[in-house]
Amino acid sequence: MRINKGVEWAAHACAVLAPLWPERGLSLAALAEFHDVPEPYMAKQMQALSRAGLVDGGRGRSGFYRLAKAPAEITLLDILLAVDGDEPMFRCTEIRQQGPCGSRPEDCIVPCNIAAGFARAEQAYRASLAQIDLVTLSRSVAAQIGMEKVMLAGQWIGERVRTRG
Secondary structure, three states, X not given: OOOOHHHHHHHHHHHHHHHHOOOEEEEHHHHHHHHOOOHHHXXXXXXXXXXXXXXXXXXOOOOEEEEOOOHHHOEHHHHHHHHHOOOXXXXXXXXXHOOOOOOOHHXXXXXXXXXXXXXXXXXXXXXXHHOOEHHHHHHHHHHHHOHHHHHHHHHHHHOOOEEOO
């Protein structure tokens, strides 16, 4: 399984916005600059988050984004689904009905064990992501990068933060 980089960028953007909730946010330009990513591509991820109701704001380079919900109410699963959609990762093509030993369609009423195995794995994966909210994520990121880096990021963000007017 491969998660596209848009999910990564969206998750990082939400992590940066989490401590600013509820009234403050950052411009698209600042979010892109903070992560050193192309602004148009960051805009695409922020638009997906906005459509899903996870962030408010936008309206071009000078607009700003803020979380639309409390950080404790936004999970990594929410972000993944906002960017990548809700389609299952595994799509069964009923290959068991093909080839010289293929099964008849009427013998394939029950999903095959391969499709069922992938479905169980995806359920477990999604359940795990649903347990990681932005508060939990922010705490673990801060612990991982250390206080000096947290302070540096806080200063950089503080110089660019905007308040909903």
